[in-house]
Amino acid sequence: xxxxxxxxxxxxxxxxxxxxxxxxxxxxxxxxxxxxxxxxxxxxxxxxxxxxxxxxxxxxxxxxxxxxxxxxxxxxxxxxxxxxxxxxxxxxxxxxxxxxxxxxxxxxxxxxxxxxxxxxxxxxxxxxxxxxxxxxxxx
Amino acid sequence: xxxxxxxxxxxxxxxxxxxxxxxxxxxxxxxxxxxxxxxxxxxxxxxxxxxxxxxxxxxxxxxxxxxxxxxxxxxxxxxxxxxxxxxxxxxxxxxxxxxxxxxxxxxxxxxxxxxxxxxxxxxxxxxxxxxxxxxxxxx
DNA sequence: ATACAAACGCAACATTGTTGCAAATAATTT
DNA sequence: AAATTATTTGCAACAATGTTGCGTTTGTAT
Ligand SMILES: [Mn+2]
Ligand SMILES: [Mn+2]
Ligand SMILES: [Zn+2]
Ligand SMILES: [Zn+2]
Numbered sequence: 001x002x003x004x005x006x007x008x009x010x011x012x013x014x015x016x017x018x019x020x021x022x023x024x025x026x027x028x029x030x031x032x033x034x035x036x037x038x039x040x041x042x043x044x045x046x047x048x049x050x051x052x053x054x055x056x057x058x059x060x061x062x063x064x065x066x067x068x069x070x071x072x073x074x075x076x077x078x079x080x081x082x083x084x085x086x087x088x089x090x091x092x093x094x095x096x097x098x099x100x101x102x103x104x105x106x107x108x109x110x111x112x113x114x115x116x117x118x119x120x121x122x123x124x125x126x127x128x129x130x131x132x133x134x135x136x137x138x139x
Numbered sequence: 140x141x142x143x144x145x146x147x148x149x150x151x152x153x154x155x156x157x158x159x160x161x162x163x164x165x166x167x168x169x170x171x172x173x174x175x176x177x178x179x180x181x182x183x184x185x186x187x188x189x190x191x192x193x194x195x196x197x198x199x200x201x202x203x204x205x206x207x208x209x210x211x212x213x214x215x216x217x218x219x220x221x222x223x224x225x226x227x228x229x230x231x232x233x234x235x236x237x238x239x240x241x242x243x244x245x246x247x248x249x250x251x252x253x254x255x256x257x258x259x260x261x262x263x264x265x266x267x268x269x270x271x272x273x274x275x276x277x278x
Numbered sequence: 279a280t281a282c283a284a285a286c287g288c289a290a291c292a293t294t295g296t297t298g299c300a301a302a303t304a305a306t307t308t
Numbered sequence: 309a310a311a312t313t314a315t316t317t318g319c320a321a322c323a324a325t326g327t328t329g330c331g332t333t334t335g336t337a338t
Contacts, residue, residue, distance in 0.1 A: 015304055048318050071208040094254060113252045120274030121235060129266040135259030154335055187287050
């Protein structure tokens with residue numbers, strides 16, 4: 001596990017430090033997305049808030065994670081499963097926020113449908129965010 | 140104009156005050172969505188920050204405006220064109236953020252396509268956010 | 279005009295995000 | 309392995325954003 005984490009960091013040209021290892025570990029353990037505040041809490045008092053910000057920033061830039069816009073003004077982050085590197089993300093999947101448990105998950109299997117824009121508009125990126133009740137809360 | 144504004148407020152069971160009139164006026168003048176900070180700036184020094192928060196809250200609850208999630212952690216608000224009342228919003232249209240001018244607009248004509256979720260998930264609301272270059276920035 | 283209810287401004291506070299810099303740590307070279 | 313170099317970290321100080329309680333002001337209804 002520790003080996004795997006170091007390997008991921010190196011593959012993404014990130015020097016391996018204890019902070020980055022810890023945060024990456026949280027993402028690997030976690031099914032679903034994490035907000036900045038989640039990470040701060042779960043990482044314990046061990047790391048400075050600023051370090052968390054900078055680590056997420058670095059992970060984002062290297063394409064290790066992607067951000068998920070939410071309606072409550074708190075961006076969530078999730079590991080990129082696909083080959084997103086160098087800031088070029090191509091995870092065109094739908095994101096789901098459960099109103100019961102609050103979890104946010106990537107629905108890797110559900111791709112964002114093509115959208116037809118009015119004349120004059122050109123699309124660069126499309127985000128689709130579905131809210132509702134998740135699988136485990138429904139059963 | 141002033142008459143129209145008062146009429147809208149009354150129709151939504153909101154007592155008409157100078158703050159609410161001013162903020163509603165901003166929304167009516169503005170083509171596109173406004174963030175909290177936009178409103179604070181454009182309303183001048185006349186109104187307290189707290190009042191802006193509470194006014195937006197009230198407008199939201201009455202279904203006068205709806206919120207638009209963005210990727211940069213700053214919710215934007217736009218007038219509801221359709222009949223959204225009592226918090227029941229049914230504006231199933233796509234939102235567009237221009238990466239050139241920064242404007243966010245409601246594409247009233249473009250409806251969010253139906254989405255097929257995995258077994259066990261039930262959808263309550265679907266948000267679709269497209270970023271790219273808008274009409275006026277493209278010409 | 280009066281009485282009642284609602285909204286406002288202010289203050290005080292909590293949370294969230296940003297920046298510069300010196301010390302600590304990691305990577306690279308000798 | 310030790311020294312050099314590059315990067316990351318924690319701290320401090322700050323800015324921006326959001327929340328709450330409360331007395332005063334303003335709007336609404338009688
Ligand atoms: Mn995702
Ligand atoms: Mn809209
Ligand atoms: Zn759930
Ligand atoms: Zn534009």
